[in-house]
Amino acid sequence: MEIKMYTNMSSASCRKAIRWFSEECISFKEIKLNREGITTKQLKEILILTDNGLDDILKRNVNRVVLDELSLNEALEKIVEKPSMLKVPIIISRNKIQVGFQEEYIRAFIPRSHRRLQIAM
Known part of the structure; x- marks a missing residue:
């Protein structure tokens, strides 16, 4: 299970x-x-895992009215141009997503094999 974490070091x-x-x-x-930015393909990979689409991954201060008037592809292009619109961190694996850092929820990314080791100790 590959885990990807989209970050901003600030x-x-x-x-x-x-x-x-x-x-x-x-x-x-x-x-x-x-540094690296984000692609529309990566954004779509993230959006597939969300419950509420762009609302789940965009910062509150982003002008949603403007984005709502755009097609999905146009909105994604705006985000690609300005990835600072995204909440961070965005952590994804095959079927899981976590936006922001909340330790009680991030534990879902502990691999099953790793959890077994912790229980055995």
């Missing part, structure tokens, strides 16, 4: 999430939005 929540995964010895691929 975010304390991102640093907490990275630290948590490191302490739990869980490997992940970090995508630094402020």
Whole structure:
């Protein structure tokens, strides 16, 4: 199960999430939005996992009225141009998504084999 974490290093929540995964010895691929950006393909991969689409991944201060008037592809292009519109961290695996850092929910990313080891100890 590959875990991807979309981050912005100026975010304390991102640093907490990275630290948590490191302490739990869980490997992940970090995508630094402020350096690498994001593609429409990656955004679609994220959106498939959300319950409420763009509302789940966009910061509150983003002008939603403007985005609501655009087609989905046009809205995604705006986000690609300005990935700072996204909440961070966004953590995804095959069928899970976590937006932001909340330790009680992030535990869902602990692999089953790793959980068995913790219980056995």
